Amino acid sequence: MGRNIEEQGAVQVPPPPPPKRPVGPFLIYYKKQLELMKSKGIVDKISTTVKKEIREKWMNLDEDSKLEYKKEARENSEKYANLSHNIPRKARKVSLYTRCAPNRVHLMVSNLNERQRFVIREMGFGSMLDLRSIQLNRDFCKWLVEHFDHNSCALDICGRRLPISTKDVEFILGVKSSGVDVSIVASAEEINHICQQHGLNVVGDIPINLLEGKLKEMKTSGKEFVGCFVLFVLGTLLYPTSKPYIKQSFISILLNIDEFKSLNWAKLVLDFLIRGVCKYKEKNRVGVSGCLLFLMVICRK
Secondary structure (H helix, E strand, O other): OHHHHHHHHOOOOOOOOOOOOOOOHHHHHHHHHHHHHHHOOOOOOOOHHHHHHHHHHHHHOOHHHHHHHHHHHHHHHHHHHHHHHOOOOOOOOOOOEOOOOHHHHHHHHOOOOHHHHHHHHHOOOHHHOOOOOOOOOHHHHHHHHHOEEOOOOEEEEOOEEEEOOHHHHHHHHOOOOOOEEOOOOOOHHHHHHHHHHOOOOOOOOEEHHHHHHHHHHOOOOOHHHHHHHHHHHHHHHHOOOOOOEEOHHHHHHHHHHHHHHHEEHHHHHHHHHHHHHHHHHHOOOOEOOOOHHHHHHHOOO
8 A cells, every 4th residue: 555655656767858950061060160159259149241251251161171970960860870779769640641622622712713613513513613612531430441341332331231222322322323334445646636626735644733723814714614623523523533643544534525425424433432442451551542531421321
C-alpha cells in the first residue's frame, strides 16, 4: 500500500527533448562570423546588411577554407543520426488517401455563367451544379471501404447488408444509370485529333490543374468547354485515380460528346469504385481510387 502511495506521488520526469537537427556548412560559418563581429563590437544587432555581408564573404571563400565548416557539418550530422536513431518515434497515423474532391467541383461550378450551366444540365450533369460543399471524412471513408464487399458489391454495416447498384449511384450522384456503356477506347490518331479539337495541347496524360485553369478562364459553352468540364469532374469526383491527372486514354470519351446524355455514367462510376476497393485491399495500398463521396452518402440514406 505504502509503495503504491509513493509511486502515485512520484514526480514524473519528462523525456529529454529530441536532438536539434544539424545545420549546413554555411550556417555554421554564419553563426561563427556573427559571434566574432559581436565580440569585436562591430555589430549590435543582426540587420539585412550584416546578413548580406556574411553571405558575400562565404561566397568569396575558396574551397579549402570551406572544408573545416563542411567537416564540422558532416560530424554533426553523424552525431545527430546516432542520437535520433535511439529516440522512440510515434507511430505515424496514415489516413486514407484519396483524390476525390467534391469541394473542388463545388468551387468550379460556382464560377460558371448561365449559358455554361444550361449546357451542363442539357447533357445530364445538372447534379454537379447542385453539389454542396462537402468535406470527406477520411476516417469514416476508410471504415466504409473496409466494410465494402467488392465481390458482391455490398456494404456490411452493423450486421446489415446493403447491396449497391447503379440505380443507387444515379440516386446519389444524379448521373444516368441506363443506356450505352461509356467507351474508353480510341486510336492514337483519334486521341491527338481530340486533344487539338479541345485545346488540350499536352504530351501524355492531362494534369487536372490544367483542366481547372482552362475552365476558370473559359466563357464559351461549346464542345471545348463540355470536354474540359467532363474530364475535370471525372478526375476530381466521379472517376478519381491516385494521380493528379487524367490518363490520356480517357480523351476517347470525348468521341461521344454528342451522346453524353444517353451514356451510362453510373455504371462507369460504380465499376471503377469496385476496382479501386479491390486494389486497396488486395495490394495493401493506402489510397483508394473511385468516388468515395458516393459511399459516404449512401450509408447515411
